[in-house]
Amino acid sequence: MLAGYFALSPRMADHDTPPRLSPRLFDPVVGGGLGLYGGVFGPGMGSFSAAAFAGLRGFNMRKATACTKPLVLVANVTSMLIFVAGGHVLWALALAMAVAQFAGARLGSNLVIARGAALVRPVIIAATVAIAVRLLLR
Template sequence: MRCIKIELSSHIFLILIMVAFIAGFISSIAGAGGAIVLPILLWVGLPPLNALATNKFQSVFGTLSSTINFLGKGYIDFRAILPALCYAFVGSVLGTYFVQQISTEYLSQLMPYLLILLALYMLVSPTLSDKDLPEKLTDNTFAPLIGGGIGVYGGFFGPGMGSFFAIAFASLRGFNMRKATAYTKPLVLTVNTTSMVVFLWGGYIVWSLAITMAIAQVIGARLGSNLVIDRGTALIKPVIVLVTLAIAFKLLYQQ
C-alpha cells in the first residue's frame, strides 16, 4: 500500500474545503456532490486515480451524515433495500477494480468525455415528484439491475450516482422525492465505502486533503439533509452542469 503526497497551496486547500462543504449540502438534496468535487480535484491537478480515491473518501462521510439524519427521522427501512445493498456492494468492487486496471494516461483521456456525459445527463434528468407513483419494477428485479448496475458505475467513476439512484427509485419504484432521496443514501454509502476501501488498499488517497474535506462534507450534509425540498434540484442542477462542462473542456484543451 502506497502513501501519496501532493503539495497544494494554502488558498487552493481552503477552496477545496469550501467545495466539500457545498458538495455535502447539495448531495444530501440532489445527490450530485461528486459532480462538483471530482471536476475541481482534477482542475487543481490531482491525477485521475488520486482524484477519484480522495473524492470517494470525503464523500463517504457526507453521505454517512445524511444517512444517519434520515434514519433517525424514520425515512429509511434497511430491510426493504437489503438485496439492493448487497448487489451495490458487489458492483462497486467490480467497478473499482476495473478502473485501477486502466492506465493513467488512458484514464486522463477518458475522463473529460465521462464528465460531458454526466453533464448531459444532469441537464436532461427529470425532477423528482412529491407524490408516490405506480411501481414499474419489483424489488427482485430492481436490486440486481439498478443496485448492481449503478454500483459498477459508482465504483468505476461515481459522480451523479446519487441522482441515478434517486431517479430510479422515483421512476421505477414509484417513490416520492423525499423517500427516493432518503433511500438513495445507504446505497451510495455502500458503494462509496466499498470503493474507498479498495482505493485505500491501493494507496491512492491524498490523506491531508481527504480528511479535512470529509469534515466539511459532514457539516454540509447535515444541514442539507434537513432541507430536502423541490426547489433544491432546480437551483443546483444548472450550476453542476456548467461547472462540469467547464472542467471537461479544460481537460480536453490540455490534451
C-alpha cells in the same frame, strides 16, 4: 438527458407514484447496474440513483434522495478501501473533507426534509448539467 428527465418528469415530485418495477427486479438489475457504474465512473451516481428510485420505484423525491445516500456511501466506502489498501490516500485532506461533509450532510438532509422536491429537483438538474459539461470538456 438525465437533467431533462428531472426537469420534465411528473414522477419527480413530493408524492409517491405507482412503481414500474418490483423490488425483486429493481434490486438486482438497477442495484447491480448502479454499483457497476459507481465503481467504474462515479460521477452522477447519486443523480442516476434518485432518478431510478423516483422513476422506477415511484418514490417521491424526499424518499428517493434518502434511499440514494446509503447506496452512494457503499460505493464510496468500497472505493476508499481499495485506495487505502493501495496507499493512495491523502489523510489530512481526507479528514478536512470528512468534517466538511458531516456539516454539509446535516444541512442538506434538513433542507431536503423541509423542502422536498422544490429543493431537490433544481439542485439535481444543476449538478447533473455541471457534471456533464465537465466530463465533455475533458
